[in-house]
Amino acid sequence: MRLLEKLRIRLQMLLHRDRESGRLDAELEFHLEQQIAENRAAGMSPQEARQAALRSFGNPVALREQARESWSWNGLEALWRDVRIGARTLLRSPGFAVTAILVMALGIGANVALFTLVRSVLLRPLPFAEQSRLVRIFEAQSDGSYQDNIVAGGSFAIWKEHARSFTDLSIMDEMSYNLAGAGSQLPEVVRAETASWNLFPLLGVRPAVGRFFTAADDQPGANATVVLTWGLWKRRFGSDPGIVGKNILVDDKSYTVVGILPAWFAWPDAKVQLWTPLYHEKSPALMRLFEAHNFDVVGRLRPGVTVQQASAELNAQQREIRREHPDGPVNDAVNLRSLVDADTYEIKTGLYALLGATGCLLLIACLNIANLLVARSASRSKEAAIRTALGGNRWRLIREQVVESTLLSTAGGMLGLAMAGGILHWLIGTRDDIPRADAIHMDGVVMLFALAAILGCGLLAGLIPALTSRDTRVLTALQESSRSYSGGRGRARLRQILLALEVGLTVVLLIGAGLLLRSYQQLRSANLGFAQHNVLTMEVNLPKNSYPTADRRLGFDEQLLSRVRALPGVEAAGLATIIPGEGRRRDEVFTISEHPPLPRGQVLDALTRFADPGYFNAMQIPLLEGRSFDASERLDHAAVVLVNRELVREYFPNEDPIGRHVVVDGVFPGESLRIVGVVGDTRDEITHDPYPVLYYPLLSGDQRGMTLVVRSTRDPAGIALSVQKAIAALDPQLPVANVLTMEQVLGELTLDARFDATLLLAFAALSLLLAMVGLFGVLSFMVAQRTTEIGVRIALGASRQNILGQMLRDGLRPAVWGLVVGLGASVGVTRLIQSLLFGTKPLDVEVFALVSGTLLFVAALACLLPAWRASRLDPMQALRTE
Amino acid sequence: MAKPNDLVQGTLDLLILRTIAPEPMHGWAIAKRIQQISQEVLQVQQGSLYPALHRLEQQGWIRAKWMESETGRQAKFYSLTAAGKRHLEHETANWNRLSAAIDLVIEGA
Numbered sequence: 006m007r008l009l010e011k012l013r014i015r016l017q018m019l020l021h022r023d024r025e026s027g028r029l030d031a032e033l034e035f036h037l038e039q040q041i042a043e044n045r046a047a048g049m050s051p052q053e054a055r056q057a058a059l060r061s062f063g064n065p066v067a068l069r070e071q072a073r074e075s076w077s078w079n080g081l082e083a084l085w086r087d088v089r090i091g092a093r094t095l096l097r098s099p100g101f102a103v104t105a106i107l108v109m110a111l112g113i114g115a116n117v118a119l120f121t122l123v124r125s126v127l128l129r130p131l132p133f134a135e136q137s138r139l140v141r142i143f144e145a146q147s148d149g150s151y152q153d154n155i156v157a158g159g160s161f162a163i164w165k166e167h168a169r170s171f172t173d174l175s176i177m178d179e180m181s182y183n184l185a186g187a188g189s190q191l192p193e194v195v196r197a198e199t200a201s202w203n204l205f206p207l208l209g210v211r212p213a214v215g216r217f218f219t220a221a222d223d224q225p226g227a228n229a230t231v232v233l234t235w236g237l238w239k240r241r242f243g244s245d246p247g248i249v250g251k252n253i254l255v256d257d258k259s260y261t262v263v264g265i266l267p268a269w270f271a272w273p274d275a276k277v278q279l280w281t282p283l284y285h286e287k288s289p290a291l292m293r294l295f296e297a298h299n300f301d302v303v304g305r306l307r308p309g310v311t312v313q314q315a316s317a318e319l320n321a322q323q324r325e326i327r328r329e330h331p332d333g334p335v336n337d338a339v340n341l342r343s344l345v346d347a348d349t350y351e352i353k354t355g356l357y358a359l360l361g362a363t364g365c366l367l368l369i370a371c372l373n374i375a376n377l378l379v380a381r382s383a384s385r386s387k388e389a390a391i392r393t394a395l396g397g398n399r400w401r402l403i404r405e406q407v408v409e410s411t412l413l414s415t416a417g418g419m420l421g422l423a424m425a426g427g428i429l430h431w432l433i434g435t436r437d438d439i440p441r442a443d444a445i446h447m448d449g450v451v452m453l454f455a456l457a458a459i460l461g462c463g464l465l466a467g468l469i470p471a472l473t474s475r476d477t478r479v480l481t482a483l484q485e486s487s488r489s490y491s492g493g494r495g496r497a498r499l500r501q502i503l504l505a506l507e508v509g510l511t512v513v514l515l516i517g518a519g520l521l522l523r524s525y526q527q528l529r530s531a532n533l534g535f536a537q538h539n540v541l542t543m544e545v546n547l548p549k550n551s552y553p554t555a556d557r558r559l560g561f562d563e564q565l566l567s568r569v570r571a572l573p574g575v576e577a578a579g580l581a582t583i584i585p586g587e588g589r590r591r592d593e594v595f596t597i598s599e600h601p602p603l604p605r606g607q608v609l610d611a612l613t614r615f616a617d618p619g620y621f622n623a624m625q626i627p628l629l630e631g632r633s634f635d636a637s638e639r640l641d642h643a644a645v646v647l648v649n650r651e652l653v654r655e656y657f658p659n660e661d662p663i664g665r666h667v668v669v670d671g672v673f674p675g676e677s678l679r680i681v682g683v684v685g686d687t688r689d690e691i692t693h694d695p696y697p698v699l700y701y702p703l704l705s706g707d708q709r710g711m712t713l714v715v716r717s718t719r720d721p722a723g724i725a726l727s728v729q730k731a732i733a734a735l736d737p738q739l740p741v742a743n744v745l746t747m748e749q750v751l752g753e754l755t756l757d758a759r760f761d762a763t764l765l766l767a768f769a770a771l772s773l774l775l776a777m778v779g780l781f782g783v784l785s786f787m788v789a790q791r792t793t794e795i796g797v798r799i800a801l802g803a804s805r806q807n808i809l810g811q812m813l814r815d816g817l818r819p820a821v822w823g824l825v826v827g828l829g830a831s832v833g834v835t836r837l838i839q840s841l842l843f844g845t846k847p848l849d850v851e852v853f854a855l856v857s858g859t860l861l862f863v864a865a866l867a868c869l870l871p872a873w874r875a876s877r878l879d880p881m882q883a884l885r886t887e
Numbered sequence: 888m889a890k891p892n893d894l895v896q897g898t899l900d901l902l903i904l905r906t907i908a909p910e911p912m913h914g915w916a917i918a919k920r921i922q923q924i925s926q927e928v929l930q931v932q933q934g935s936l937y938p939a940l941h942r943l944e945q946q947g948w949i950r951a952k953w954m955e956s957e958t959g960r961q962a963k964f965y966s967l968t969a970a971g972k973r974h975l976e977h978e979t980a981n982w983n984r985l986s987a988a989i990d991l992v993i994e995g996a
Contacts, residue, residue, distance in 0.1 A: 010947040010968060018945070028953075029941075032914060032963045035956075036933060039915040042958070068934055075942035 018076050029072055037062055084408070091409040101381075102413065105374050108775065109417025109462060112367035114424030115768070117447070117455045119360045121429055124454075125445040127349050127356065132269060132444070134209030135305075140312060141347030142174075142302040142319065144336035152340055153350075156302045158292035160326055160336075164302075167322055170315035171304040175204040176283060178300050181710075183548055183740050184241070184278075185254035194546060194742035195237070195278035199286045205232075207305050208272075214238075215249035215264030222263070223282040225289055230282060231260040235268040237278040255279075257550035257738075271443055273348065295326060296333040296594065297671070303344065316341045331605050334594050352439065355761045358838050362517065362768045365510045367458065369772045371465045372507045376779050378410060379470040379500050380786050406471035411463030418459035422447075425455075436760060469503065500783045504776070504819040505826065511776045512827025512860060513834055514769040519852035520835060520845055521762035527844035528755050534687035534695065535585050536625035539576075540714055540747035541721035542584060545732065545739060547709040555640055555706030561735065562703060562711075566617065568731045569715060574724050578715045579620030582613075582708050585687035586750055589696065593671035597656065611652055612689060612696050613672060615703040615711070621647075621684055623714050631663045631682030639704035646678045651686050652697035672701060691754045692843050714747075721746045761841060773863060776823075780867040784816035788875045795875050796883025809876040816868030817861075824860055828853065899931065899939050901982060904948065904967065904975040911966035913956060914940060940965060948974050 018025060037058055044054035062068070073079060095102040133139060142164070144154040156176070165174045177200035186192045202223035205212075213235060222230045231253065233242070242248045252259045260281070271277075283300075284292065291297060306315055319339040327337035342350065382389070389402055425447065433442045545565075552558045562580055569578040583590045594608040603609070618634040620626075629650060638645055646667060653662050666677045678701075686695035703711065717724050725744050732741055745753075752759075788795070795808060835847035845852075906912065906920050917940075918931045943949045948971035956962040967975065 008947075010950075010970065011945070014945055014947065028963065029937075031961070033933075033937065035913065035960060035962050036915045036937075038960070063932070063934055068937065071934060072937040072941050075938045075945060 015078070019078050022078075022082070025076070026073075029069060033065060033068060033072075037065075083404075087405050087408040088412065090405060091412045094409060095412060098381075101377060105377065105413045106417045106420065108370045108373060109414050110420035110424060111771065112363070112370035113414075113418045113421030113455065113458050113462070114428060115363040115421075116360075116367050116458055117422060117425035117451060118428035118432060119356070119363045120454050121425065121447050121451045122432060122439070122445060123356050123360050124450065126439055127345070127353060129444070131272065131344055133344075136344060138306040138308070139208070139344040140304050140306060140315070140341045141344055142304055143340040143342070143347075144298065144323065145338040145340040146336055147324075147338040151336060153342075153347075154336055155298045156300045157295050157298050157335070158287070158300060159295035160323060161300060161302055162292065163322060163326055164319055168304075168315075168318055170307055170310045170318050172307050173203055173207045174302060174304045175201045175207045176300045176302050177201070177204060178283060178287075180281065180286070181546065181742070182255045182279070182281075183257070183546055185257065185738065190241070192738055192740040194544070194740045196276045197279045197281065198273070198277050199281045199283040201283050204303065207303065210267065210270060212264040213267040214246050215262070217264050218282045223284045225285060227282070227285050229255075229258055229260040229285065230263045231255060232264045232266060232280040233262060234266045234270065234278055234280075236275070238265045255281075257548035275443055295330050295335045298334070298336075312341050312343070332608070334608050334610060352757070354838065354840050355757060358517070358841065359761065359764055362514055362765050365514050366768045366772055367462065369507050369510050369775050371462045372469075372503050372510075373775045373779050374410065374413060374462075374466040375469040376500055376503045376507070377782065378406065378466060379503070380782060382406065382470045403468075403471040407464060407467035410467030411460065414459045414463035414466065417462075418455060422455055436756070469499075500786070501819040501822075504779050504783055505823040507772075507776045507779055508820050508823025508860065508864070509826035509830060511769065511772040512824055512856060513831050514765065514772050515856045515860065516827075516831040516835060516852060517838060518762065518765040518769040519856055520838065520842060520847065520849060521758065521765050523849060523852055524842045524845040525755065525758040525762045528691065528758055529751075531688065531691075531844065533585060533691070533751075534626060534685050536623075536716055537747050537751060539717050539719070539721050540624070541717065541725055541728065541744070542712055542714050542747060542750060543725070543728070543744040544710070544712050544742040546711075546742070547739070549709065551736070551738070552709060557706075558709060559639060559704060559706035562617065562706070564735055565713070565732065566619065568735070569713070569728055570619075572724060572727050572731065574717045574719055575728075576716045576718050577619060577623040578713065579617055579623035580703055580711050580713055581616040581620045581624075582703070582711050583689075584624070584712045584714060585689050586691055586747075586754055587712075588690050590689075592696075593669050593699075595667045595669040595699065598666040598668060598677055609656055610697070611648075611699040613669075613701070614698055615701045615705070615708050616647075617703040620703075620714065623716050624687075625716070626687060627685040629683045629685060631680075633682055633684075634700075634702050634704070636704070638702050640706055643702040643705040644673075644676055644678050645681045645702060647682045647684050647700040648680055649684055649686050649695065649698040649700075651695045652699065653683055655697050667699065669699065672707075691751070758841070758843065773860070776820075777863055777867040780816060780820060780864055781871065783819070784812065784868050784871040785874075787815060788812060788871045791875075792878065792883045795878050796880040799878060800880040800884070805876040808878075809872050812872035812875045813865070813868055816872060817864055820861065820864035820868075824857060828857065898982075899935060900943060900948075901975075901978045902929070902931075903936075903939060903943065903965075904971060904978065907949065907965050908967055908972070908975060911952065911954070911964040913962040913964050915962075917965070943971075947971075 040058035040061065041051075041054045044057050045051065049057060131139070142156065143152070144156050144160065145151050146154075158176070161174070161176045165176075168174065177198055180197040180199050181194055182197050184193050184195050202218035202220055205217040210217075212232075215232075217232060218230060221227060233248075238244060238248070246265075248262050249264060250261065252261050254260075266280070291299070304315070306312070316339065319341070323339050324337050327335050392402065393399065429445065429447070433439060433445055439445075547558055547561060552561065566578055566580060569575060589612055591613040592610055593613045594610050596603070596609065616634070618636055621628060621633055631647075633647065634645065648662055657665070662680050662683060665680050667680065668675070668677055684700070687698070688695055689698070690696075701707075713728070715721065715724065715728055729741055729744065732739060799805075799808065831853070832848065839847050902921055903917060906917050906924075912920065914933075914936055918933075918936055921929050921931050940949070940951075944951055944965070947968060949965045950968050950971075951963050951965050953961050954964045
C-alpha cells in the first residue's frame, strides 16, 4: 500500500516536475500571503506588513531549493543540469573536445578490441559440454627437459586401459589427404584429423547428418570410413544429404562417408576438412610403440576428479612405463593442460602483452586529458573561487569536473566501440594462428568492459584535477589569480607529476616495442643456413595406391626433377621430405656403430630428412666435408647418410665422422648407414638453434610426401605455373599444395613476432606523441603564467640564454623523472615478455639507450618552442600585459 | 536556550504528523498550530517546514490535496495516510519511552 503510494509520488515527480514546481511556488506564495494578512491584522500598513513578512520568510529562492531537494529524482535533475553545463563548456572549446575524444576513442577502441580477442580466445570456454572437465595430456620429462611432448601410441594404450581418473580418453593426429576430383573438380590436398572413434562422444558432439564412427570402424581391418566437416560438405558436395553412405576417393582409396559434423564445429581449427578413424589409418605396430611420439590425447575427467589427481595417477603410470622401457626415447612423466590452455598457451604471452600495452595507452590517454583539464581548471580557478565565495558547494564543483570528463570519455567510448569492430576485423584477418577465430565477437561482457573503461577513464581524468583544486583558501585563490606572476605553482607541480607518469609509461611501451622489434630483426637476419630469395616451394604427396612401390615413386621423383630443371628460368631444383623452417616434424634415435654402447636410458637423437642429391645445391646448403649423395645411390643401394655440422659437434667431438656408421631402426631397421659427408646447419625451427640432422637419400624411393624446392633466376612466383603444369603432365590426378615462395614461408613463420612488434611500436609511438603534446602544453602554460616574471628578469638584465636554459630545465624535469621511473619499471616488466624474445636479452643495453636518447630528444623538441618564446619576450610588452 | 532550528529532524516530523492527525491542514496552519500548542516555545521556520512536508510526502506518510482555504484561496492541505497513522503511533510510542527515560535520569541524578 505504502509502496504503491511512494511509486505514484515518484512517477508524479518524474513526469510532472514542472507542474509540481509551480505548485511549490503557489504553496509558498500562499504562506507569504497568510503572513502578510496576519501582520495587517496586527495593525501594520500594507507596505510594512509585506516587508515584515518577507523578512521573516527569508530567501524564497533558497527555500524553494531546499524543499525541492527533498523530492525524488533530485540527484538526476542535478546531474542533467551538470551534463548540460559540461556539454556547453566543451562546445565552447571544440578543439580541445575533439582532440580529447579522439584520444579516448583510440585508447578505448584498442582496449575493447584486444579484450574481445583475449576473452574469446583465451578465456571463453570451448563450445563443448562441461568443457571444464576436458584436458589435453602431453608426455613430459621429470627433469623438465620436455614439457609438452606429443604422446606415443603405446603410452596411450596403457593409460586408456588403466587410468581411473577419466570417463574416457581419446587419441588423435593431424593428417593431410589427397581428395580426388569428381567430374570437373580439381584434386586437392585437404587438412584432416584422424581420431579414435570415441572422440566425438567424449567431446559431446552430435552429428548433423548421419552418424559418427563406431568402435567397429576404428580397427585396422575395417571398411574405410570418413566424417566430413560442414564446410567441406557444403563446398565440395553441395550440402547433399545423399552423400552419406556413398563412397569418395581419399588418397586414391574408397572411403564411405558416414556422417557430417555440425556447422559450429571448428575444432581444433577451421582448416580441418575431414576426419578419419585413427586405428584404421595407423599401423597396429606404431600404436604399440612407446618411443614414437606422434599423437594428441584428449581426456574427460570423471566428475569430482581434479587435474592434480588425474595428473598424479598418469604420472605414476608413465613412470612405470619408463621403468619397463629404460632404453629409447620414452618419457617418464606427463603434463596435463585444460583444453583451452593447450590450444592457446603459445600465443598467450603475446596477446597479454598487447592487452597490457593497450591498457598503458589508455592510461596515458587519461593522464593526458587529466593534464589538459588541470590546465583548464587553473585558468578557471578565479571562477571557482568566486563560486565558493558565493556559497557554492565544493562537491558541486568537483561533480561538474567529473561530469565534463565523463562526457568526453563517453563520446570517445562510443567512437572507440565503432573502431573496435574494425580493429578486431583487421586483427583476425592478419593473424591466422589465432585459434577459433570464427568465435570472436563482441558480447555482453565486452560491452560491460567497455562501459567500465568509459566510466573509469571519466572518473580518473576528472577526479585528478578536481580533487586537487581544493580552494579552501578562497582569498588566496582570488589574490593569486588577480596577479599573473608566480601563480598556480601547486597546479604546475601536479601537471608535472602527471607528465612524469605519462613519460614513464611511454618509456615502458617504447622499451617493450624496441625489444620486440630488435628480436624480430634478429629473427629475420639470423643465419638460417639456406637460400631465402628466389626460392619456390610446393608440396606433393604420392598416394599409396597409385605409387605402391619404391620403383614407381623413384620414377616419379626423377622425372619430376629432370622436367623442372629443364624449365626456363630454373637454376636448380631439389626434393626433400621436410624443408627448414617447417619445424622438427620427424626425429629418430640412432646409434653409432663405432662408439661403445651408451649407458642405459641415454639416446642419441637427430631430425630425419630425406633429400635428393640436387637438394643441397638448390637450397644452397654448403657441403663442408666429404661428398654429397650420388645419383647411383638409389633404391637398395642407398645405405649412406649425410650429417649436419651440429650433429658432428654434438656426437663426434674431436673426431672425423666421415666413414663412421649409424644405425637408425626407426628409418631403415637393422641397416648400417655410412656417413659420407657433412653439410651446413639450417634452422629447422626458426626461433631455435640448429638441431642435429641426419639426411637420407630420397632416391631410396622410401618416401611419399615431399616438398619440391626450385631456385630460379627471376621472381619465383612467375615460374610457379610452369612447374605446376610439369607436375600435371606427369600425373594429372596429383594435387599440389602450399605453393609458396621461401620469403612467404618465412614471413608466415615470423608473422607473430612482426605483428606483436609492429603493434606495440604503434602504441608506443602514439603514447610518445601524447607525452610530447603534454610536455609542450605544460611548458607553454608555465611560460604564459610567468610572462610578467620573465619580463621583469629580462628587464633586470637576465640574458636570453639564461631564460632559455631555465625554461628548458623546467620543462625537461618531468621528462627526466619519467625516464628514470620508466627505466626502473621496464627492468621488471620486460622479464614478462622474455618468452617472446629471440636473440635479445630483456635488458638489452642498446634498446634502453636508444629509447632514453629518443625520449630526451623528443622531449627537448617539445620544450624548445615554448622556451624559445619565453627567451624572446619583449620585457615592455610582458609588463604591459598585466 | 534551544532555538527551534535545533529541533531534531525526527522530532519535527513527529510534530507535523501529530498536528495534522485530527484534520487536514496547510503549511501555514501547521506552523501556527505548533506555535500555539507549544505556547510559543516551538517556532517552526519555513526553511525547515516545507522541506519536511515534502520529504514526508515523498515517503508516503502524508498526502497533499489542493482545497479552498478559510479565506477562499486555494491552498495545499496535508493529511495523514494509513501508513502515516501507523508511523505516528510508532514514533509517539518511541518518543514517550525516550522522554520518560530522560526524565528518569534527570530526576534521579
